[in-house]
Amino acid sequence: MVASAGLLAAVPARVAHAGIPDSVRASSALPKAEDDSLRGRSGKLRAVLVPPSERRVGILERLFGDSLLRTPGVYSVMDSSAGMSVALITMRAFAEKLGGKIGAYRMGFWPGERKKLLATAYAYPEGFIEVTPENAETHVSEHFRLSDFLTHDQEGVWPKYLVLRAPLVDKLELVISQLEARGTPVRHMSVMSGFRTPQYNARSGERGGRSKVSRHMYGDAADVFIDNDGDGRMDDLNRDGRIDYRDAQVILDAVEQVERTYGDLVGGVGVYRATRSHGPFAHVDVRGSRARWGRL
Ligand SMILES: [Zn+2]
Secondary structure: OOOOOOOOOEEEEEEOOEOOOOOOOOOEEEEHHHHHHHOOOOOOEOEEEEOOOOOOHHHHHHHHOHHHHHOOEEEEEEEOOOOEEEEEEEOEEHHHOEOOEEOOEEOOOOHHHHOOOOOHHHOOOOEEEEEOOOOOOOEOEOOOEHHHHOOOOOOOOOOEEEOOOHHHHHHHHHHHHHHHHOOOOOOOEEEEEOOOOHHHHHHOOOOOOOOOOOHHHHOOEEEEEEOOOOOOOOOOOOOOOOOOHHHHHHHHHHHHHHHHHOHHHOOEEEEEOOOOOOOOEEEEEOOOOOEEEEOO
16 A cells, blocks of 8 residues: 555455456555545545546555456445445446447447537546446445436346446435435435436437437436335425425425535536426436526
8 A cells, every 4th residue: 555645544445346257356445535535525425436547546546456447347345444335436438339339238429429519528428337237236325326327228238338427426415415404304316317328318308408418418417306205206395285396496406505515516407397207306417507497
């Protein structure tokens, strides 16, 4: 273990694996000084997402070991100081998508692949998380798992590939904390739609404030509702006896407070009313600039 800026103390950790061969194991350690940044603003992140071009690799190598960082996969690292596991998730390179597919999984094409876009936020993702039946339930934070964010298509095809950005997960956790601070208990925030492949998005874009270029394609948007009673629909968050867009506005209000506190997590919120196929929900993203739409 080599000390470096920001790394003050190291604690022993045990590395297990998820969805990779038994032979790929390593010993590792989680320095306490890094815990805050690894756990995000919410303190509730349980995964470190490492794109192929990650600049922090120097630090991460010291944390997790060279072999884990160079072998794309989902690894479970036991942080004995916190008494819980943290997932190290190393992504596959965007270039591994050949044509519109990676492996047998169809993704389609990002607009940035075909033409130069002015906004860098609308280029293409840095990499893909390979999700298997074995690693799909890996927690990325206290309330969320990899499987929550998968595109809802190609049911029999594995591995699936996922684009997910940590700031989105961090923001959703902060929204949960804010709801609870306001007296709305949250046992389950349901992600109705997280990542959407460009192919899927082209077929099923949301209306109202939508364009063909959706933040869902970039892993930094989620359509969510609170479902503590497990009936698959939004709960009566504002306790007015009805379940409608006003309950989604309760989520919007929480996001407003989170964005006031954490300006770097600013983004879009859309409030959606119920239709025949779904209950009310809120779209939340971390696009980097403020946007609002729907019934506000
Ligand atoms: Zn959305």
